[in-house]
Amino acid sequence: MTPASPETSTPTVAIGAIKVTSLFDGWLSLDGGAMFGVVPKTLWEKKIAADALNRIRMSTRPLLVRTPQGPVVIEAGVGQSITGKLVQVYGIDRPGLSLDEQVGAQGVNPDEVRHVVLTHLHFDHAGGCCKLVDDKYVPCFPNATYHVQEAEWDKMMAGGGMQRASYVKPSLEPLRSQLKLHAGSGPVVHGIRYDLTRGHTQNHAVVWIEDGEHNGCFMGDLIETSAHVPMPWISAYDFCAGESFKARERLYPEFARRKTLLFIYHDPSLAALRLLRDGEKWEFEKVS
């Protein structure tokens, strides 16, 4: 059990009439070298310290998005998708609440959640869509539509491939009857839309939250932590780093121009930031 601390808090910010709460599903630890790709350790360890196994500890922060049309959840945390020896391997350390309980703790009835939106289906992002009841995975939100990129779903269901260790199929299969499959960028529900970036997976998509000129964007694994803001600081876990770089080249100027609030899923100490341009470099300011 992780003790309460500012790092595990659940801050809420407003995007116009939409209220966005960063939930906290717990910690996982992944190899620091892999998380920073071609960036040498002498540079990245100044920003995030590695443990004795050269791993860095990262949060998982799904979003509860309260829109005038009802509550929407973006991303799902690790949940109970990882069991046995792998809990140690990945350094999984969860407070223990399932995603529906986390939503309930914010004063929202989980039965009212009608939409769950996922950037991709890796276990640390989608593992909490279902919870274990009598050793069987069941969807956390029985009345929700789960939004997924169609090609990402097909990839996960087919199994195999370079990223096969990142998908836990039994924890996702029960969503089958509640799925809405999307083909690339486009609206999801009022105020929320997919923007296909590719890169991290072949069909990774970030999620815009918009109310008039107010806007935010959930980064998924396009910017994993604030240390990943510099454009070439791209994880070796990415299926195609070149596509991630292209997506950043396209989106960073738009984020700066529109003063977009960026929700960062894996940062150990912040939940949201804004990008700032400093000449040729990109910096950030912490928002919450």
Ligand SMILES: [Zn+2]
């Ligand atoms: Zn991922």
